[in-house]
Amino acid sequence: MNITANQSESEQGKQGRLIWALCLASIVIYINLYTVQGMLPLIAEHFNVTGAQSTLVLSVTSFTLAFSLLFYAVLSDRVGRLKPIIISLWLLACSNILLIFTTSFDALVIIRLIQGFLLAAVPAIAMAYFKEQLAPDFMLKAAATYIMANSLGGIFGRLFGGLMSQHLSWQQSMGLVFVVTLLGVALVTYLLPRKEIKPDINQNNTTQPKSKLFNDLKGFLIHLKDSKMRLVFIIGGVAFMMMVNQFSFIQLHLMSSPYDLSRFSATLIFLCYLSGTFTSYLSAKWVVKYGSIVLFKAAFLFMVLGTLLTLHDTLWAIVLGFLITASGFFLTHSCCNSFVAIKATAHRAKATSLYLCSYYLGAALGGPYLMIFWQQAEWPGVVVGSLSLLLLLFIAIWFLSRGKLEETTNI
Structure with missing residues (x-):
């Protein structure tokens, strides 16, 4: 014993x-x-x-x-x-x-x-x-x-x-x-830890370079062919496309009139990430209790509310709006990570890398996209551009929910 x-x-x-x-x-x-x-x-x-x-x-x-x-x-x-x-x-x-x-x-x-x-x-x-x-x-x-x-x-x-x-x-x-x-x-x-359980995948049993390459590509295709996985990749990429670039443009807004904050003072808006930190910590319990679909919908509403609140254009409204948006985003990101990690029973690292590739490509594309709206109408324009991304996010969540996935714990 x-x-x-x-x-x-x-x-x-x-x-x-x-x-x-x-x-x-x-x-x-x-x-x-x-x-x-x-x-x-x-x-x-x-x-x-x-x-x-x-x-x-x-x-x-x-x-x-x-x-x-x-x-x-x-x-x-x-x-x-x-x-x-x-x-x-x-x-x-x-x-x-x-x-x-x-x-x-x-x-x-x-x-x-x-x-x-x-x-x-x-x-x-x-x-x-x-x-x-x-x-x-x-x-x-x-x-x-x-x-x-x-x-x-x-x-x-x-x-x-x-x-x-x-x-x-x-x-x-x-x-x-x-x-x-x-x-x-x-x-x-x-x-x-120095010891690890080695990945158990089919390609480890192949010796020919062409066979290994084929199995590597097959591993990516397995996840790309999965409609639920594709939707989760889109959800994470679009959410990050909006959120991380909102934080970039709000700094420009806060450094201009009427706020005129210094460069370092404007970066303090990133402390709003702390609400997302707290939400991420609680998300494991919420996924088990409510399922990912319910949380995706709740997170979407948080991001819409937080984005719209910043249009009030006072410092307290902007801070509160970004606290809410960050909570919604990190709840989305946590659900996506858990979904991908649990659903992928083989080629797990490939599943995670596909999700994160979409995630970071979203961040890279979001800057040029929201820049168009910033140049036309500054912060109110960024809000309009963000709402268009949120519409795309809503569509992806709706398609995902059609499968009645009450999920990651049941996958």
Whole structure:
């Protein structure tokens, strides 16, 4: 009895270490991804480029991240989940050394493009890693906690960048990012369990390169042919397309009259992500109790309400509106992640990577799309553009609900 109890405690300890390790890895990833968003004015000044050009350092990273997710899905199905995560994180830490010494904007863009490739490993693999290593009763809790860590990393990264751009030089800022990343990666490496259950998929039994490639493509096609999966990919991509770019344009609005906030003060709007952090944490219980479809509909209503509230155009209304919108978005994102992770019984990393590819492509496309509305009518125009995206989101949720999925716990 004591041996069995000790084994159970040991197993729970490993599961807990895995959750903590991947959540910390997520925070490291999103700090490195979004720190530059708070540093765009400093980047423009240091490298002598326009503000519009400086945004390339974020867009190229997001773009390469989106497509690199597919590569890591294949790689991790071949070699396991652990090695790609550890190797990519250490290379990411080393790449920050290059940022300290870069002297040209072109070199900066190239390094950030490479970093996009390195940043993709953790988000591509994490949910599949959880599904394979954790007991079923841990899975939804782990997924919700992981999404919460994503939110915290995004908040801290942007505020960290804004604070550094106000008080430090470019070299000092990148040196500090390197130190923070190095410490985080070292702790993740220490926490990650050394043993893992290897992915059990058909392609591992093939030896011919053509056969392996065929099975890799087949793995992606399995999920793309699933109409429910496709709808969830669309839901997550459209939701992020709207939400993350709303946060970008509201900063421009808050820095103009009548608010005239400073650059760093305007970035404080990202603290509204905290409502999404809290919602992500609670989402596991809600998915079990209500099912994903009910939560998708509730989240949609939150995003509509939050977006419309900002038209009141007072500071309190904008903050309240973004708190509500962030809650709705992160509830949507948590439901999408849980749905994909649980429904994918094979080629799990490929399912997750397809979802996140759609997710980050949505973010990349949303900027140019909402820019058209901003140029025509500034913030009210962005609200109109957002409502058009929400209409598309409503249609996708409606089609998903037609299948009477009361779901992810029943998949």
